[in-house]
Amino acid sequence: MGLGKRIAAVVVPLGLVVGGVAYGVSRHDSNDDKTLGECTTKVRGLSVILTDEQARNASLISAVAIRRGMPAHAATIALATALQESKLYNLRGGDRDSLGLFQQRPSQGWGTRQQVLDPVHATNAFYEALAQVPGYAAMPVTEAAQRVQRSGFPTAYAVYERDARALASALTGYSPGAFWCHVRSPESPAAPSVRRAAALREALLPAFGPVGVTVGSDGRLQVPASSSAPRGWAEASYLVAHAQELGISTVAYRGRAWDSGNNAGWHREESARDAAVLVR
Structure with missing residues (x-):
């Protein structure tokens, strides 16, 4: 498939079959905007559409690579494999x-069920095994995967390489505001800020390790981004991917903001800071 819209999530819109089990794309009701529940990545002219569940998993895979100090190429390999x-x-x-x-097998030592x-x-576990592959950081994605x-279909990973590269670039923060x-939008009143900070x-924690979340004077939660713009964008993207379950309505960082309730992506926000990801 050429440049343009790639739908990794909705490969078969209402009947995706993986491992002999059918999985459909959930919709809220027939009157909803058809993009509700979808997550979009746009990098260098390539669009990849995921369901919210897929996006949560993709953001975790990317964040764990950052936590382990592995290059974005490692995230690309892992994402292509999982796709x-x-x-x-x-x-x-x-x-x-x-x-x-x-699709790891307990019988092959990947852990219990x-x-x-x-x-x-x-x-x-995937990254621990990848780290044992000499030269993986310079290796073609399909070879490293x-x-x-050790799949019976060793070339199959190449099908998803371009999608995986776009996802890794956006979710590890090297393509700012691309996810x-x-x-x-959250319907119920927000919980007290202290409780929301603890939930955040x-x-x-499982993605980035211990992160200090504080409450700003304006009531917004502040997630420190240190001096690394990619790290900050990775945190911001992770929070967007988990916004529904965390009751997040807005994420802002480095002059841009994302708002729930629409599919418009990131827009300019002058109050968004460089030193912290701001969450409401």
Whole structure:
């Protein structure tokens, strides 16, 4: 497929079959905007559309690479693998005893069934195996993925390489403001800021490690971005991907902001700072 719109999430809109199990794209109702529940990545003319579930998994895979100090190429390899193996869904079955995002097999030492079905464990296990591949950082994506997975279809990962590169670039922060989601705006009143800050710290922990979240004078939560713009954008993208479950309505960083309730992407926001990701 050439440049333009690639739909990694909605490969078969209402009947995706992976590992013999059918998975559909959920819609809220027939009257909703058809982009509700979708997340978009746009990098160098290529668009990749994910469901919100896929986006949460993709953002976790990318964030764990950052936490482990691995290059963006590692995230590309992992994302291409997960796209091929599970379409970025945490599958509870597959070929023989294969499970989870990477279709890892407990019988082959990837962990217990419960561990393999934990996206955090599965992602870390993948990166631990990848780190043992000599020269993986300069290796073609499909070759590196095959060295980890040892699949019966070693060239299949190449199908998703371009999508994976776009996702990795956006979700590791090297393509600023290139990822957003269309989710409903929170309807219930926001919880007290202190409780929301604690929930945000808990949500960021498995992806980025301990992150200090504070409450600003304007009531917005502040996630420190240190001096690294890519790290800040990675945090911002991760929060957008998890906005629905965290009750987030706005994420702002480095002069731009994302708002829930529409599919317009990031817009200019003068109050958005460089030193912290601001969340409301």
